[in-house]
Amino acid sequence: MPRYRLDIEYDGTPYAGWQRQAGQHSVQAALEQAILGFSSETVTLRGAGRTDSGVHATGQVAHVDLARDWPDDTVRDAVNAHLKLASETVAVLAAAKVTDAFDARFSATGRHYLYRILNRRAPPALEKGRVWWTPGRLDAGAMHEAAQQLLGRHDFTTFRSAQCQATSPLRTLERLDVARSGDLIEVRTSARSFLHNQVRSMVGTLKRVGEGAWTAADVKAALDARDRAACGPMAPPDGLYLVKVDY
Template identity: 70%
Template sequence: MPRYRLDIEYDGSAFSGWQRQAGQASVQESIETAILGFCGEEIRIRGAGRTDAGVHARGQVAHLDLSRDWPADKVQGALNAHLARAGAAVAILAATKVEETFDARFSATARHYLYLILNRRAPATLEKDRVWHVPRPLDPEAMHQAAQELVGHHDFTTFRSVQCQSKSPVKTLDLLDVSRDGDIIAIRASARSFLHNQVRSLVGTLERVGAGAWTPQDVAVALEARDRSACGPVAPPGGLYLVAVDYR
């Protein structure tokens, strides 16, 4: 059976998340419904990351196996046509034939996330549900300094959701970078894999530093506590984007 890689973009605002859930709209179900409409096959696709409700993607990756050897551009075009007909805020950016050993989740070597904070007094209009609006002034340099306390190989229990199903809280955070461009503070995070709610937990804690409520040393202490109650508030989902997934 031919295997295809899908590169996917979506607005997560109207979805319960990536993963199919009974009685709720999901990105996975939207794409699987489009596949059924295209070729009549009921299949399950596997994504590189299970984004939560309200989280967006510019570079999600999934794979699927079809019984017929369709041209890749036909798969892309047909799925986009069915998604558009259904009014789903999902686009297939590319469809590519891959080896049967390719697995969107387990073949990934790195995942890259972007979190956007709109830091101004005026509320979000054009960016509503796509940023976290923080009206009080934030110090991005202090946030970046604190972020470096979190880079590396650590036990991230403090920044892990109690619903996390990962076998271990130990992860290697390769990058956590904070920068500012105008009213937008961008936080970029990269790792081979992340814990449930990890990025949003990190961002919420860094916001406390930017607001002057925490110091970088407070962040280091929270990390070492290995206690969920030591975490800052979890940032809302609308500012988070899965921007890319790396493969060998």
């Protein structure tokens, strides 16, 4: 059975998240349904990142095994045609045959997320659901400086959902950059893998720094506490995008 790598974009707003769940609509189910429509096969996709409800992607990666050896572009176009028929806000950017050694989740060596904050008095008209709107002025420079406290290998229990199923809270954070461009503050972060809700927990904590309520030392103390209760209020899913997966 040929294996295909799918590069996927989605607006996560209408979905219960990436992962298939009984009684709820997910990005994974939307794609599996589209593949069923095109190839008449009931398949299971495996994705690189199990994004939460409302989280978006411009570079999600998944793999799927199909019975027939279709041309790559046929897979991409046919799945997109079926996604469109079902009015899904999901698109396959590329489909490419890969070897059986490729596993979208377990072969991934890096994951890159972008978090977008719209920092202005007026609410978003064009980007509703695509940004976190924070009307109070944030100091992006202070947020960036504090963010550097979190780089490296740490126990990220503070920044981990109580529902996180990872066996270890240890992760190595490779990048956590905060930069302002006009009214937009972009947080870019990279790691081999992240804990459940880690990015949104870190961004919510950095927002406290941006508004002057916390210092960089407070962020370090929160990390060292290894206590979920020490985390700032979690940022909403709206601003979060899975942008790239490394293999």
